Amino acid sequence: MSEREGLVVSSHGRHCVVESEGGQRRICHPRGKKSQAVVGDRVLWRAPAPGQGEEGTIEKVLPRRNLFYRQDEVRTKSFAANLDQVLVLVAAEPVFSESQLTRALIACEAAGITALIALNKSDLVEPFARAWERLWPYRHMGGEGEGAHHYRVLPLSLSQSAEVDREALLALLEGKTTLVLGPSGAGKSTLVNLLVPGASAQTGEISQALNSGRHTTTSTQLYWIDEGRHTALIDSPGFQEFGLRHLAPTDLARCMPDIAVYAGECRFYNCTHLHEPGCAVMAHVGDPRQAAISAQRHRIYGELFAELSQSRY
Ligand SMILES: Nc1nc2c(ncn2[C@@H]2O[C@H](COP(=O)(O)OP(=O)(O)OP(=O)(O)O)[C@@H](O)[C@H]2O)c(=O)[nH]1
Numbered sequence: 001m002s003e004r005e006g007l008v009v010s011s012h013g014r015h016c017v018v019e020s021e022g023g024q025r026r027i028c029h030p031r032g033k034k035s036q037a038v039v040g041d042r043v044l045w046r047a048p049a050p051g052q053g054e055e056g057t058i059e060k061v062l063p064r065r066n067l068f069y070r071q072d073e074v075r076t077k078s079f080a081a082n083l084d085q086v087l088v089l090v091a092a093e094p095v096f097s098e099s100q101l102t103r104a105l106i107a108c109e110a111a112g113i114t115a116l117i118a119l120n121k122s123d124l125v126e127p128f129a130r131a132w133e134r135l136w137p138y139r140h141m142g143g144e145g146e147g148a149h150h151y152r153v154l155p156l157s158l159s160q161s162a163e164v165d166r167e168a169l170l171a172l173l174e175g176k177t178t179l180v181l182g183p184s185g186a187g188k189s190t191l192v193n194l195l196v197p198g199a200s201a202q203t204g205e206i207s208q209a210l211n212s213g214r215h216t217t218t219s220t221q222l223y224w225i226d227e228g229r230h231t232a233l234i235d236s237p238g239f240q241e242f243g244l245r246h247l248a249p250t251d252l253a254r255c256m257p258d259i260a261v262y263a264g265e266c267r268f269y270n271c272t273h274l275h276e277p278g279c280a281v282m283a284h285v286g287d288p289r290q291a292a293i294s295a296q297r298h299r300i301y302g303e304l305f306a307e308l309s310q311s312r313y
């Protein structure tokens with residue numbers, strides 16, 4: 001059987017579900033280490049020989065535009081490839097962790113992928129106002145003026161203004177492949193169901209069988225929003241332990257845009273921006289609305305710096 005091109009739409013341990021150009025899906029196994037694919041990968045795959053069952057093999061992973069990486073626990077890595085953007089969904093309630101948000105944004109910067117932030121549950125007026133205020137540094141990062149903002153921050157009320165939010169989201173997602181991340185309870189399922197009616201049906205019997213068979217209810221899954229299969233949403237679980245072990249502490253400053261702006265102006269070329277005299281970063285740390293770098297962001301930077309400085313295992 002000849003090799004054909006396909007797209008990895010879900011991954012379940014070593015198995016993947018590959019979608020062919022025509023839209024058919026089938027389980028595939030990697031041929032070897034080099035053909036270990038992740039969701040979003042374009043692959044060359046081969047159908048089984050007659051009489052060899054239904055499952056295909058992945059022969060080759062085609063070159064990736066980017067690879068989004070995180071390490072959830074000590075050993076559990078998860079990835080998605082060839083992303084146009086990442087949408088980080090948080091909500092007014094439960095109160096989100098700024099440290100988790102920052103970790104996700106750093107992982108995006110490190111992979112060279114645009115990040116969007118959405119704050120859900122604007123109908124919960126007071127908690128929303130507090131959360132919106134906490135996002136002040138993110139709403140203003142990159143300076144003022146049209147197009148200057150580094151992160152787009154979008155208010156949503158997915159369960160209250162579903163139609164309005166759907167339109168706003170579709171405009172941002174159109175024609176792109178977007179990975180959605182968010183802590184439990186923020187409304188990720190609500191968002192996926194709003195944009196992908198019948199998401200669970202699209203997951204298909206194949207994925208459901210794979211999941212239940214292996215007792216893993218969580219897997220990364222790609223959904224098409226449109227019938228033409230141009231706009232994709234990738235739902236990925238596990239936001240709580242957002243590890244950045246693939247980064248060195250000295251990578252952090254360039255992955256935090258507000259810090260990166262000043263990191264080149266310090267007296268010492270190898271300044272860690274934590275205690276050195278003549279540090280241009282520390283000179284700009286203060287109250288969110290007054291200073292270029294919020295004290296909270298600098299504190300998170302310090303915590304991550306310490307975490308990534310620990311000996312690696
Ligand atoms: N008030 C309010 N509640 C919302 C909104 N959107 C979602 N919710 C509720 O928030 C809760 C969590 O929503 P889900 O979509 O299940 O959240 P999730 O992020 O998928 O959570 P997990 O399933 O735990 O991962 C549900 O009770 C929703 O009804 C909103 O805009 N406003």
Ligand SMILES: [Zn+2]
Nearest residue numbers: 266271273279
């Ligand atoms: Zn410095």
